[in-house]
Amino acid sequence: MIKTFEVKSQDFQSAGQVSSAIKKLLKQLAVPADIIRRIAVASYEAEINMIIHSLGGTIVLDIEDDNIALTFQDEGPGIKDIDLAMQPGYSTASAKAREFGFGAGMGLCNIKRMADYFHISSKENSPTVLSIGFKVIE
Amino acid sequence: MKLADIADKMPLKFLCLPDDDLLDNDFTYAFASDLMSDALYLVNHDAGKTLLLTGLVNTQSLITAEMLDIKMLIYVRNKEVPQELLNLAKDKEIGIAAFAGTMFKACGLLYDFGLKEAS
Ligand SMILES: Nc1ncnc2c1ncn2[C@@H]1O[C@H](COP(=O)(O)OP(=O)(O)O)[C@@H](O)[C@H]1O
Numbered sequence: 001m002i003k004t005f006e007v008k009s010q011d012f013q014s015a016g017q018v019s020s021a022i023k024k025l026l027k028q029l030a031v032p033a034d035i036i037r038r039i040a041v042a043s044y045e046a047e048i049n050m051i052i053h054s055l056g057g058t059i060v061l062d063i064e065d066d067n068i069a070l071t072f073q074d075e076g077p078g079i080k081d082i083d084l085a086m087q088p089g090y091s092t093a094s095a096k097a098r099e100f101g102f103g104a105g106m107g108l109c110n111i112k113r114m115a116d117y118f119h120i121s122s123k124e125n126s127p128t129v130l131s132i133g134f135k136v137i138e
Numbered sequence: 139m140k141l142a143d144i145a146d147k148m149p150l151k152f153l154c155l156p157d158d159d160l161l162d163n164d165f166t167y168a169f170a171s172d173l174m175s176d177a178l179y180l181v182n183h184d185a186g187k188t189l190l191l192t193g194l195v196n197t198q199s200l201i202t203a204e205m206l207d208i209k210m211l212i213y214v215r216n217k218e219v220p221q222e223l224l225n226l227a228k229d230k231e232i233g234i235a236a237f238a239g240t241m242f243k244a245c246g247l248l249y250d251f252g253l254k255e256a257s
């Protein structure tokens with residue numbers, strides 16, 4: 001099953017709605033709770049990143065029997081130094097994003113920790129594509 | 139400690155209690171922060187027995203609780219909580235209570251009751 005969700009830039013009002021919908025769907029499909037929780041946390045951080053750091057984009061959820069994959073693709077502006085962005089505590093978040101409780105610089109490293117598979121590709125003035133995967137073992 | 143006893147002693151004012159059974163729920167851990175990424179990073183076990191304390195009264199703290207499977211949110215310093223947010227909490231089956239004092243006071247009391255830091 002493949003589902004696609006839209007994410008708008010700076011749309012703080014609906015921030016988290018996609019991750020919330022994904023969590024609900026996985027619950028209906030009776031995916032084990034601890035796996036749902038890891039997916040939910042990673043998805044929420046990645047969704048927030050698209051809202052606060054990017055020009056918007058799409059989230060694609062791909063559910064297979066033994067694997068759940070998520071792809072977060074935005075329209076830029078991209079990440080100049082991925083190694084630096086991955087470092088715990090590194091953040092370029094705006095004051096507005098901080099008001100909403102984000103910008104601790106812990107998002108990317110948490111996403112990586114939660115996922116079984118993690119790949120991010122980006123450069124300056126380019127889209128960012130983040131792909132993560134979770135093995136489903138009953 | 140049972141939520142009902144915690145609420146009595148602190149005291150807490152319930153703004154949303156989706157299920158009365160929550161009052162009998164034992165809470166053993168607490169996590170306090172206005173940084174939702176820190177909560178998402180640091181709460182890893184027994185989320186159902188963990189209280190999330192924050193001064194961040196918005197959907198982001200509620201969704202953070204939802205993503206982590208946390209059942210009870212405490213907003214400190216008696217901030218105004220919009221009805222819209224309470225409706226959303228009911229929808230997500232997450233309890234919300236208000237504490238009149240500061241975050242420091244709330245944490246001190248919970249520590250005194252024997253609650254431990256979330257891990
Ligand atoms: N989708 C994205 N587009 C552009 N930059 C991003 C994106 N995601 C993350 N970043 C960059 O990586 C940094 C670290 O991200 P993260 O670890 O999630 O921390 P935070 O979001 O709290 O700043 C961000 O501050 C930002 O500079």
Ligand SMILES: [Mg+2]
Nearest residue numbers: 045049107108
């Ligand atoms: Mg982030």
